[in-house]
Amino acid sequence: GAGVSQSPSNKVTEKGKDVELRCDPISGHTALYWYRQSLGQGLEFLIYFQGNSAPDKSGLPSDRFSAERTGGSVSTLTIQRTQQEDSAVYLCASSLGRSGSGNTIYFGEGSWLTVV
């Protein structure tokens, strides 16, 4: 597609429920990233995919968070048993390769998650 697409754009969920956030990266981009943007915390790295593998999951805040990527394309971030502190904007991004190779990272518009 023309850009990184995320869905849903907004999600309100009850505490304790599971949520799934979807990301469609730019076609042909092998690298995919999830970041979280919350008030007072700025932008935090969550996970990096190269193809379908996730060599770095170090930013996932707890074992309630997981992510997968299939077909080297679509990725899903799953949050189980949501808590109020999970409320944030979850940003997906993609690049042709690793950003350190000089490849620009392109961000989606984010999924706004509110846990009530």
Next chain:
Amino acid sequence: GDSVTQMEGPVTLSEEAFLTINCTYTATGYPSLFWYVQYPGEGLQLLLKATKADDKGSNKGFEATYRKETTSFHLEKGSVQVSDSAVYFCALSDWSGGSNYKLTFGKGTLLTVNP
């Protein structure tokens, strides 16, 4: 670890005023430096970047120079417009330590430009 510190704002200016948003960094290796912008209701967009010392990134009238000696990458624009109102993020990607795919961001600076 790597970190980015930028002035938190908010910054409020009148149209045609001069803009500076300060950014300093700490990095283990030799980072690439970026400014991203987030307009209201939109996603993060790369504004400009610099990959080595003394490089100047520029775009849309904005400029920033990679200063290794002061570990800084301040964003400047000579004459801001109302349409520049947005949140600006300074970020780095560190080439060393095998984690050069990660962007480390500052907390962002909200800029409001009044007509």
